[in-house]
Amino acid sequence: MTLCFTVDGNDFLRAGEASAVVKRTLKQLGLESSLVRKIAIAMYEAEMNMVLHANGGNIKVTLSDTYLTIQMMDTGPGIKDIDLAMQEGYSTANQKIRELGFGAGMGLPNMKRYSDELKIKTVVGVGTEVLLGFKL
Amino acid sequence: MTVEELTKQLNLTCMGGKKGLGKEVTGVYIGDLLSLVMARSKEGDLWLTVQGHINTLAVAALVNMPAILLVEGILPTDEMIQKAEEEAIVLLTTHKTAYEMACALNKWL
Ligand SMILES: Nc1ncnc2c1ncn2[C@@H]1O[C@H](COP(=O)(O)OP(=O)(O)OP(=O)(O)O)[C@@H](O)[C@H]1O
Numbered sequence A: 001m002t003l004c005f006t007v008d009g010n011d012f013l014r015a016g017e018a019s020a021v022v023k024r025t026l027k028q029l030g031l032e033s034s035l036v037r038k039i040a041i042a043m044y045e046a047e048m049n050m051v052l053h054a055n056g057g058n059i060k061v062t063l064s065d066t067y068l069t070i071q072m073m074d075t076g077p078g079i080k081d082i083d084l085a086m087q088e089g090y091s092t093a094n095q096k097i098r099e100l101g102f103g104a105g106m107g108l109p110n111m112k113r114y115s116d117e118l119k120i121k122t123v124v125g126v127g128t129e130v131l132l133g134f135k136l
Numbered sequence B: 001m002t003v004e005e006l007t008k009q010l011n012l013t014c015m016g017g018k019k020g021l022g023k024e025v026t027g028v029y030i031g032d033l034l035s036l037v038m039a040r041s042k043e044g045d046l047w048l049t050v051q052g053h054i055n056t057l058a059v060a061a062l063v064n065m066p067a068i069l070l071v072e073g074i075l076p077t078d079e080m081i082q083k084a085e086e087e088a089i090v091l092l093t094t095h096k097t098a099y100e101m102a103c104a105l106n107k108w109l
């Protein structure tokens, strides 16, 4: 099964909807609740990063019997230093975003912690591709 | 203890998501940084925060929290109330601080 989503970079109110749909779908398919929770958190972090840092993008979710892959592509500014970005507490979020509770610099660490596979390809000025993988 | 029982015992105001009043509360998490909440909170936690906007509700839904308690007189946005109804997550408010509420909750949980 494959699901595709377009994430709007300007619509802050609807941000996170793709993750909510995937969560609902996986629950309906009968996946274990703690696994669904892990997947939902990791995907939400990646989806919010696309909204907050990259002006939106596209998501492709591919589900087989044994593995779930979430591919997230954006054409945002890219990430200059991945090792730095992966550190807990590192964030370039502006004041406005921080007031809403984002910008703890915990998104990428959460994605790593809750997934079985995290791959990031990024080119400054071109965009970022994040791949999340989960064993089912 | 159910959300409904806690709401009564602690004299909280329910602003939305009444369909979820029968859900069980098994713990408490206090925090205003969404990613930290996702990292540290547990399923079944009542979430005390000052973030009264729709993204808070989206996070509560993702991590399976039964209710959000907005402290210090913070009021939810209309979008947040609407989403609480959709997700059946109870939206509570109080004028007390998170510390005062935590002390009071300690007696019941
Ligand atoms: N898709 C992206 N495009 C461009 N930069 C990104 C992207 N994702 C992450 N970053 C950069 O990496 C930093 C760290 O990301 P991370 O998700 O860990 O924290 P955050 O989004 O700043 O805060 P939080 O996720 O805790 O709300 C961001 O502040 C941003 O500079």
Ligand SMILES: [Mg+2]
Pocket (backbone or CB within 6 Å): A045, A048, A049, A103, A106, A107, A108
């Ligand atoms: Mg983030």
